[in-house]
Amino acid sequence: MYRYHGVLVYQSHDDDGVLEIIEREGVRSLHFGSFSRQSSMLIGFGLAFLTEQFTWSAFVGLSLAAWTMLGVGLGIYDRLRHKPNKWLALKDQPLGIWAMSLAHSGIAVFIVGVTLVSTYSQEKDIRL
Numbered sequence: 001m002y003r004y005h006g007v008l009v010y011q012s013h014d015d016d017g018v019l020e021i022i023e024r025e026g027v028r029s030l031h032f033g034s035f036s037r038q039s040s041m042l043i044g045f046g047l048a049f050l051t052e053q054f055t056w057s058a059f060v061g062l063s064l065a066a067w068t069m070l071g072v073g074l075g076i077y078d079r080l081r082h083k084p085n086k087w088l089a090l091k092d093q094p095l096g097i098w099a100m101s102l103a104h105s106g107i108a109v110f111i112v113g114v115t116l117v118s119t120y121s122q123e124k125d126i127r128l
Helices: 035-050 056-080 086-091 095-120
Strands: 006-014 017-024 027-032
Touching: 027 035, 035 056, 056 086, 056 095
Parallel strands: none
Antiparallel strands: 006 017, 017 027
16 A cells, blocks of 8 residues: 555554555654644744754644644634535634634643743842
């Protein structure tokens, strides 16, 4: 079976998602979890490298925030993907869906703020 532009060598399922080993041109690569989990780790890794200095705590926090935001976006996308008129379907979503999406987006922003402030803040005592 071909996946990720290669041959599927091994596949395992559990409660956390899928674990797959793909071979492409003699090189094996590991794919785990869902698309949003893999993408959020890649986004978190990239954002952590854009900061002053890379730290693992920034990577973890930014990955969790990206995972939350991707989950919000994919949740809305899943509700709209089979609708013929996307704008009308978006407008007709229940208020609870919008509230949940807004709340989860707020949690992601909170995670980014706490992560960056706790990781990169500096304190300096000055005598007056």
